[in-house]
Amino acid sequence: MIRPLPAAPSYGATDLAGVLPSAAASLGVKGFRGALPQARGAVVVLVDGLGAELLRARSGHAPFMRTLMIDAASATAGFPSTTATSMGTFGTGLPPGSHGLLGYQVVDPATDLLFNELSWENGPDPRRWQREPTVFERVAPAGIETTMVANDYFNGSGLTTAALRGAGFATAATLAQRVDIVLARVARQPRSLTYLYWGNLDRTGHEFGCGSWEWVDELEAVDAELQRLSARLPRGVSLTITADHGMIDIPESNKTDIAFDPELAAGVRHTGGEMRSLQLYCEPGATDDVLAAWTARLGEQGWVLPMADAVSKGLFGPVQPHIAPRLGDVLVAMDGPYGYWDSRVMTITVGELIGQHGSLTSAEMAVPVLHRPAD
DSSP states (O other), rough: OOOOOOOOOOOOSSSSGGGGHHHHHTTTOOOOOOOOOOSSSSEEETTTTTHHHHHHHHHGGGGHHHHHHHOEEEOEEEEOSSSSHHHHHHSSSSOOHHHHOSSSEEETTTTTTEETTOOTTTTHHHHHHOOOOHHHHHHGGGEEEEEEOGGGGGGHHHHHHHTTTTTTEOOOSSSHHHHHHHHHHHHHHHSSSEEEOOOOOHHHHHHHHHSSSSHHHHHHHHHHHHHHHHHHOTTTTEEEEEEEOEEEEGGGGGEEEEOOOOOHHTTTTEEETTEEEEEEEEEOOHHHHHHHHHHHHHHGGGEEEEEEHHHTTTTSSSSTTGGGGGSSSSEEEEEEOOOETTTTTTTTTHHHOOOEEEEEHHHEEOOOOEEEEEO
16 A cells, blocks of 8 residues: 655745745845844855755765754745755745646646746746745845845746745855855845755765765765855844755666556656656646546556645645646655656756656655754
């Protein structure tokens, strides 16, 4: 028998949704609430792919972050546990059902075409797609300088515009260089909100697996730079470290390409989502048959349910009326180390990745929220 569906995320103040709002509240910005101590400035670091369970298991390789874990509460990124959705939650402080970034690949109801919310290639106007104000936009009237330090191709991208618009932008290739940028910015203007993104840990996990020595090496390098950042921050500036999702390794033998599986492909008009969390957009009248076929095939490998049930159970938080048409008809979420993908709409490179995420397991959903108060 399949395990009961995990509890829905709370999208509360202590979760990923509360990280930027809590930092803004600590700076005294009206309209935000949080439990963080008061600070003159705040630096928030998001390490892509740094799941809480992975960090806990490898904490011996992250001595600095381990010291911060002692007082850290459990936190969740939200669902689906994927970067595009989590960036929406992180940037707006809202659940996916409100900001509308619902997965790796989703259907635009205006065109009935899939687009990738990470690359945003051929996607809709990001300001129309995600119409809610971001935390950075809400902080600006308070006169607090905001900066995002990330990869150069993020500047003005569809996802950045949708989820993180409103902040100034700076870029550098290495994590050490990005830390130097942050230190220079906060030294010049301590009363500021600065966001640093680092994606190499996620990339390493995808390519080599999150159980690999390469992943551990990258974790050690990240921890060392974050310790340097913490040690050199000016007095009065706090540091918060979080992540957008965790990760799980999937053996090649446990991956199924539904493009070559007529039984699973039958009745499916579009395959949205990703390998660990699929949203199936069904042909008219085919939803029940699709549900039956996928339920019979997956067995104990995961959860299969009508999207209406997923919404009623609160997996996406409250779903706004203009967001609901973006969701598929059937949700498929993996439990064990399995993955299903569709090479007709997903690249071979994505299908070959070892580390995967997106589903409801705690290995993918749980993220650290580590805080070092201002001195």
